[in-house]
Amino acid sequence: MDKKYICYCGLYCENCAVKAKITPASKVLYEEMKKAGFEDIIHLIPGGEGFWPFLKGMADDGICISCQDGGGDPGCVIRICAKEKNVEICALCDSYPCEKLNAVFANQPLLKGDNALLREEGMDAWAKLQDERRARGFTYQDGK
Numbered sequence: 001m002d003k004k005y006i007c008y009c010g011l012y013c014e015n016c017a018v019k020a021k022i023t024p025a026s027k028v029l030y031e032e033m034k035k036a037g038f039e040d041i042i043h044l045i046p047g048g049e050g051f052w053p054f055l056k057g058m059a060d061d062g063i064c065i066s067c068q069d070g071g072g073d074p075g076c077v078i079r080i081c082a083k084e085k086n087v088e089i090c091a092l093c094d095s096y097p098c099e100k101l102n103a104v105f106a107n108q109p110l111l112k113g114d115n116a117l118l119r120e121e122g123m124d125a126w127a128k129l130q131d132e133r134r135a136r137g138f139t140y141q142d143g144k
Helices: 017-035 038-044 048-061 078-085 099-108 111-119 123-135
Strands: none
Touching: 017 038, 017 048, 038 048, 078 099, 099 111, 111 123
């Protein structure tokens, strides 16, 4: 497990479809399009001049970094609160659960259970669950 991909809310970026599926697919698409000569003709395709640098960026660097590493919405109330309280993950906060997480819980139904596991059994059990999910190709979008 790479701790830099743990979000304050308790999501693990490595199990997000963007990181787990879209970024690797963008690498394949970019390489195939480059082999087929699209780099030379992309300007002829409507929107191509904007698409090509975007695709290359996804292929080279990916598009996501975790909120703890500076990605996401800088105005996220969860991130702001966790930083103010110096809490690595909300589930470890004395005030957990709080209303700031309601929207995330509504969008990511597995998160409540994941955070309960973290609180009850600790980081090792939580990390093991995330790693097992990742190994079998799970993404949070599958859990909806």
